[in-house]
Amino acid sequence: MTNTAATRTAGNGGGTKRVRKTPDERRREIVNAAVRLIGEKGYYGTSLREIADAVGMSQPGLLHYVGTKEGLLSMLVTDAYDATGTPDDFMKTGLPGSDPHGMLFPAYLRYLVRHNAQRVELMRLYMVLETEAFSPDHPLHDYFERRPDSTWEYYSGYTWRIPPQMGEWHESMRPVVRQCIEAMDGVQLRFMRRPPIDLYDEWLVFERMIFPSPIWDRYR
Secondary structure, three states, X not given: OOOOOOOEEXXXXXXXXXXXXXXXXXXXXXXXXXXXXXXXXXXXXXXXXXXXXXXXXXXXXXXXHHOOHHHHHHHHHHHHHOOOOOHHHHXXXXXXXXXXXXXXXXXXXXXXXXXXXXXXXXXHHHHHHHHHOOOOOOOOHHHHHXXXXXXXXXXXXXXXXOOHHHOOHHHHOHHHHHHHHHHHHXXXXXXXXXXXXXXHHHHHHHHHHHOOOOXXXXXX
């Protein structure tokens, strides 16, 4: 019997039928359930059993897809959160500032903020995990400890057009990238609280401080 969404098997109860889902469909269900549950209760407060129940699977069946609870975290962060909203995605949009031969860094960050505003549950999950990961025993402790360096190295793999007063990217932009990470973390945390704010408008306030006029006026 093939394992495709089109494969149907007769159930034991009065001829009911069920749809066998593809591995990709199952992974998406697992990710969605885990994002919601861990985003609400944290990594330590969520069991694999709860996630399995949420997608109608046995715990051994869930482990077939994620391997371990730590493997599930890797799936959530690297395969879900980090995999979209990238500079490569920005280049494909054709938006102002997305020229692959010289992207504009502030323009990319505005794109990223808009993207994050459309995936609120993933953003909440990321903030919960980042807070939990202060503990050295947390599976993502090293990931978040390395985050400033890994983000800098990642962005440095692209071609950006910056003001000539700034010199070369590698000469001056590392503290700017660090400030952007810090500001974005803070804006996203405030976005989750009440009263609500507009994530994009709030980011623009910080953009004007991090990329001030007149130096950055033609490079936004």
